[in-house]
Amino acid sequence: MTNEQLAQRVADLEARVTALEGIAEQAVAEAGGVISYQGRLSAPELEWSIILPANRVLGLPxxxxxxxxxxxxxxxxxxxxxxxxxxxxxxxxxxxxxxxxxxxxxxxxxxxxxxxxxxxxxxxxxxxxxxxxxxxxxxxxxxxxxxxxxxxxx
CATH class of the missing domain: 1.10.10.10 (Winged helix-like DNA-binding domain superfamily/Winged helix DNA-binding domain)
Incomplete structure (x- = not known):
């Protein structure tokens, strides 16, 4: 991986974190809290991230x-x-x-x-x-x- 590719990956990750923080802050303000979980596996290669307002989780059937x-x-x-x-x-x-x-x-x-x-x-x-x-x-x-x-x- 080149320095340029690494810098781009870091920039992409920073953008994702900023977006997730914004979603979380908005949800906290609107729903009194958030529930989140995430995971990254290597075999199979899989990445998963969920952020939900707490009141939505509590309101599901x-x-x-x-x-x-x-x-x-x-x-x-x-x-x-x-x-x-x-x-x-x-x-x-x-x-x-x-x-x-x-x-x-x-x-x-x-x-x-x-x-x-x-x-x-x-x-x-x-x-x-x-x-x-x-x-x-x-x-x-x-x-x-x-x-x-x-x-x-x-």
């Missing part, structure tokens, strides 16, 4: 988000999500073995709520993966739950 939380609310399902996040797409046989699920029927029983909630999808080759748009949010949910449980304290 509970049904869809409860479906997502319920889908993650079982140890086998949480393990499947962690496996897919860490290792990428897996076949049903690989998931069954790695998640230590007794039968294919039990695995499908756990995949059904994960797919219904929009966390997991099947690719064209019959392998299961986290939806690209669900990857960072799912990791944020796992991190937030670990924070609430006190697992992130030093």
């Amino acid at each position: 509970d049904g869809p988000r409860i479906e997502v939380l319920a889908a993650l609310g079982h140890p086998v399902r949480a393990k499947v999500v962690r496996l897919l996040a860490a290792q990428g797409a897996r076949s049903a046989a690989e998931l069954q073995a790695e998640a230590e699920v007794g039968s294919t029927g039990q695995l499908y029983h756990h995949l059904k709520p994960l797919t219904a909630a929009g966390l997991v999808e099947q690719d064209g080759r019959g392998r299961y993966r986290l939806r690209a748009t669900a990857l960072v949010p799912a990791l944020v949910l796992l991190a937030a739950a670990a924070d609430i449980a006190g697992q992130l304290k030093p």
Whole structure:
């Protein structure tokens, strides 16, 4: 990377930060606060950033988000999500073995709520993966739950 390219990247990042700060300041003034999360992954290369007014988050219907939380609310399902996040797409046989699920029927029983909630999808080759748009949010949910449980304290 040349010095000129590096300078341009820095300028672009500064512009993005300024824009995000403006959005956040406006939201704080209008909504009494903001909720935000972001993430950047290297494999797959993905960057995600969300900033929402707190009152908008609190005003959303509970049904869809409860479906997502319920889908993650079982140890086998949480393990499947962690496996897919860490290792990428897996076949049903690989998931069954790695998640230590007794039968294919039990695995499908756990995949059904994960797919219904929009966390997991099947690719064209019959392998299961986290939806690209669900990857960072799912990791944020796992991190937030670990924070609430006190697992992130030093």
